Amino acid sequence: MTHRGDRTLQAKGLARVEGEGSMYVRVSDGLVEEVRLDIYEPPRFFEAFLAGRSYTEPPDITARICGICPVAYQTSACQAIEDACGVTLDGALAELRRLMYCGEWIGSHALHIYLLHAPDFLGYPGAIELARDHRDIVERGLALRRAGNALMEQLGGRAVHPVNVRVGGFYQVPTASELAPVAGELRAALAGALDTVQWVAGFAFPEFSCDHELLSLQQPGSYPIERGTLVSTGGLAFAAADFEQHVTEEQVPHSTALHARLASHDRPYLTGPLARYTLNSGWLPPLAAEAARAAGLGPECRNPFRSIVVRAVETVCAIEEALAIIAAYQPPARPFTPVTARAGIGYGVSEAPRGVLYHRYELDDEGTVLSARIVPPTSQNQRAIEADLRSFVQARIELDDQQLTAQCEQAIRNYDPCISCATHFLQLAVDRG
Amino acid sequence: MTGPGAAESGRPGPKADGHPRVAVIGVGNEFRRDDGIGPAVVAWLRGRVPGTVDLLVSDGDPARLIEAWSGADLAVVVDAVRASPAVPGRLHRLILGEGNPAEPYPVSSHGLGLGEAVGLAQALGRLPGRLIVHAVEAADLSTGTGLSPAVAAAADALAAAVLADVSAGT
Numbered sequence: 001m002t003h004r005g006d007r008t009l010q011a012k013g014l015a016r017v018e019g020e021g022s023m024y025v026r027v028s029d030g031l032v033e034e035v036r037l038d039i040y041e042p043p044r045f046f047e048a049f050l051a052g053r054s055y056t057e058p059p060d061i062t063a064r065i066c067g068i069c070p071v072a073y074q075t076s077a078c079q080a081i082e083d084a085c086g087v088t089l090d091g092a093l094a095e096l097r098r099l100m101y102c103g104e105w106i107g108s109h110a111l112h113i114y115l116l117h118a119p120d121f122l123g124y125p126g127a128i129e130l131a132r133d134h135r136d137i138v139e140r141g142l143a144l145r146r147a148g149n150a151l152m153e154q155l156g157g158r159a160v161h162p163v164n165v166r167v168g169g170f171y172q173v174p175t176a177s178e179l180a181p182v183a184g185e186l187r188a189a190l191a192g193a194l195d196t197v198q199w200v201a202g203f204a205f206p207e208f209s210c211d212h213e214l215l216s217l218q219q220p221g222s223y224p225i226e227r228g229t230l231v232s233t234g235g236l237a238f239a240a241a242d243f244e245q246h247v248t249e250e251q252v253p254h255s256t257a258l259h260a261r262l263a264s265h266d267r268p269y270l271t272g273p274l275a276r277y278t279l280n281s282g283w284l285p286p287l288a289a290e291a292a293r294a295a296g297l298g299p300e301c302r303n304p305f306r307s308i309v310v311r312a313v314e315t316v317c318a319i320e321e322a323l324a325i326i327a328a329y330q331p332p333a334r335p336f337t338p339v340t341a342r343a344g345i346g347y348g349v350s351e352a353p354r355g356v357l358y359h360r361y362e363l364d365d366e367g368t369v370l371s372a373r374i375v376p377p378t379s380q381n382q383r384a385i386e387a388d389l390r391s392f393v394q395a396r397i398e399l400d401d402q403q404l405t406a407q408c409e410q411a412i413r414n415y416d417p418c419i420s421c422a423t424h425f426l427q428l429a430v431d432r433g
Numbered sequence: 434m435t436g437p438g439a440a441e442s443g444r445p446g447p448k449a450d451g452h453p454r455v456a457v458i459g460v461g462n463e464f465r466r467d468d469g470i471g472p473a474v475v476a477w478l479r480g481r482v483p484g485t486v487d488l489l490v491s492d493g494d495p496a497r498l499i500e501a502w503s504g505a506d507l508a509v510v511v512d513a514v515r516a517s518p519a520v521p522g523r524l525h526r527l528i529l530g531e532g533n534p535a536e537p538y539p540v541s542s543h544g545l546g547l548g549e550a551v552g553l554a555q556a557l558g559r560l561p562g563r564l565i566v567h568a569v570e571a572a573d574l575s576t577g578t579g580l581s582p583a584v585a586a587a588a589d590a591l592a593a594a595v596l597a598d599v600s601a602g603t
Contacts, residue, residue, distance in 0.1 A: 045576035
């Protein structure tokens, strides 16, 4: 029996490594009653794996959690351990940390914009079909990604799971002349990044606005990337050390993952590009700010579909930031600040390309990790994604299952969760009551 | 300060000395058990192949894969795959090349990975002269270190097969 008003969609994730997801939608009498998103979270395994390790190891180990954003994991880990040991990086070492993070933003955003998200707006099933018709455009995206990777390789030793990062800084730091070729590549990439903003700004965006609380780092005077304090559109303002007072995680029946919520609000909250932009658009560097204005972004952006424009603007921002850091670069006296182990708890937050990434480590007096806590952006965003999918599906309830699945995949891709690296990550089973 | 993966971002051209350019790319993550077979084979090859051979590890990101093999005369990719029905440890050797359409092969263990990279490289005219994929059917891609017994038992034969391809190509 086929009854359009009463159906269950069950979408199970295709097998893949970085993350796996499934989605369940229940419709009754034409009304969406329930949306459940279940995203597999590798960091949970790593929390247990880190216990008993030396305090020097989390940056290397956590870099393996995600091939797309290893620098985010390394940075939050380093900052948390340095915090536990009473060390704060400053001067050139702090700038190099931001510089390397810029490389990850450029590379990750370019990947998401060109290979994952743009095909959705242009009516292509994926990047391969886009490349067949628009070779130059896809090559522009690959060139951007290459520039980001070049920056990560220069500072990290390699782009995949960088090996040159250590607690307190780096094993080796570049000379100014070693950074010059990367600066050349970044200057060339800047034109491509500005063209990217103009390109994606011309896409057709569904009318959609989310009213979630938005949470991001803030670092007055600059756009938040590698550090800052946490602020929200609802007026929250707190340091990394207070993260777990404000953000609680709970087990939900349908998921093996934990879902995060704000202790002070029942409504979902969202981290990532929309939150960063809305809370910090006034701190964008000049070219990025002008590109945002020309793209029609106001001071805030609450349409998840337009996150592709924000990512493009943030790519310009990261290139500008990187060029400014390189221009002012004076190598530090030594490649790292010594960090002596001591008993304590440390907290670190940074803005991974897809949102706030929190680490906490408890160390004993010899520097052994007693416990680790990692809250990735995807687990923080799950409730907001579910809420948005609920109204999204409701408005498209007349679509057939195949079309609806494809559109849900696109909608989920707006948030750039780990699973979105799969072009087609949802499999659909329909139970028609 | 050049790391082991530095060649991943460059767009290398043919070797100036006239030798064919050969790249071996191990795709995978050693913290996802059998997914670590690609990097393990690359590690094993160090010291066993001429220094002119590029030995790279990749997470399967198509952009990096394309950069890694662009301009190569021969690229050998080693990856763990999921097959259905699976015979863990079973080896597949597939040869692809420019003008030689991609043949069906088991789904890569990476969502946006080898299959997309090959398709994208074809669309962009950026396949290597010859591309050989060694795929191993995985038993366990959960988080953790160490290979499953079935994949570990196949590792020697896999490494020897990769070495034979590299030797024939240099």
